[in-house]
Amino acid sequence: MNNDIERVLYSKEELNRRMDELAKQLTAEYKDQRPLIISVMTGAVLFTVDMIKRMDIMAKLDFIDVSSYYGGTSSTGKVKLVQDLKSDVRDRSILIMEDIVDTGHTLKYLIDLLKERGAKSVKVCTLLDKPEGRQVEVKADYVGFNVPNEFLVGYGLDYQGYYRNLPYVGILKPAVYEKD
Ligand code: 5GP
Ligand code: MG
Secondary structure, three states: OHHHEEEEEEOHHHHHHHHHHHHHHHHHHHOOOOOEEEEEEOOOHHHHHHHHOOOOOOOEEEEEEEEOOOOOOOOOOOOEEEEOOOOOOOOOEEEEEEEEEOOOHHHHHHHHHHHHOOOOEEEEEEEEEOHHHOOOOOOOOEEEEEOOOOOEEEOOEOEOOEOOOOOOEEEEOHHHHHOO
């Protein structure tokens, strides 16, 4: 698996250090709000569990699954709800946890959906942000790292379902997806 990686962008140690900082900010913001933390499956699950362990707040956790990628390395722009939340979001403070924001279609869909359902507030924390990829205007409130416009894998990010369990974020060798 490691042989398919061209370059490591963020090591385990760098990810941990940045998560310590982000979690401190989120703890301060949410300490009196009892937020509902919504993790966007499947990519953001690793980031979410590592973050919530660092946050000293009362919070609930739920999951939503949306898809826009259909297995390739570029977004189709269409977002589909694959698995809905269990929770009612009405009047709740919502914190969305994402792995990466690229075109922005996924995030825009989620924010619109939650607002439509009556959420009191919706904020977003993403591990990675690819500002160059943006097609719709949407902004994350908390960003771990701004990343270049390359196809990344690891720490939740996959290529055809694989590489999510790499402990770091890296650039996949183009040869891996060119041969598919
Ligand atoms: P967006 O809707 O903003 O284009 O994309 C959001 C989703 O696309 C992310 O949650 C992630 O699942 C996927 N995605 C975007 N960029 C990358 C990338 O570089 N690598 C991987 N593995 N997934 C990505
Ligand atoms: Mg995602």
